[in-house]
Amino acid sequence: MSAPATAHFGAGGDAPYDVALRNGGGVLRLVEVAAGGERRVEIGRFLAAADAADDSVISKIRGPVLDVGCGPGRILHAAIRSGQLSLGVDVSRTAVEHARERGLPALQLSVFDALPQEGAWETLLLLDGNIGIGGSPAVLLERCAEIITPLGSILAEVDPDPHVDRGFVATVVDDDGRSSSAFPWYDIGAAALRRRLHGSALDLVESWTVSGRAFVRLRRA
Incomplete structure (x- = not known):
């Protein structure tokens, strides 16, 4: 499956995502396509250590593990510390460099690129909103189903409201107000998914919540 012909996370402009990762500031700005409402996500959360909600996901993984949209590697680090053979991929060069500086194995690739060992990954992770990659969960998950083993799992973070099903126009804005090019994003809850x-x-076979965050396990139908 080829990559959607759209801008990706934080690209364009003056590379504010790269600046935000280096400086620990900045926000992901999400404007809802249908209603025009806005919400913001602090980029600093992507630099934080794994918390109890993340650990609930890590407890369910089995290797080898592919962390899609790994960013600077916070979940990748937790997966490796749990003893699982793991690899991260991300479209951001700065994010991948940040992960590698921490000694983490990460490649600058899109999930829609040709990936190492396709069909051999036991667990694929889509955390920190990464089910929104490309702006279409259906297209993204169809691709992810090609990457895991026949008995593998996709562990994804979803919206805490199970019925949420909404698209966004997203930008990354650094602390100086510089904005990336706009790119599509998506939020979806477990029931809607x-x-x-x-x-x-794919079938949704398990769902759970921890500390106000919601997660699902998907397996091949």
């Missing part, structure tokens, strides 16, 4: 998966290559 289950409906969208009907008739697809």
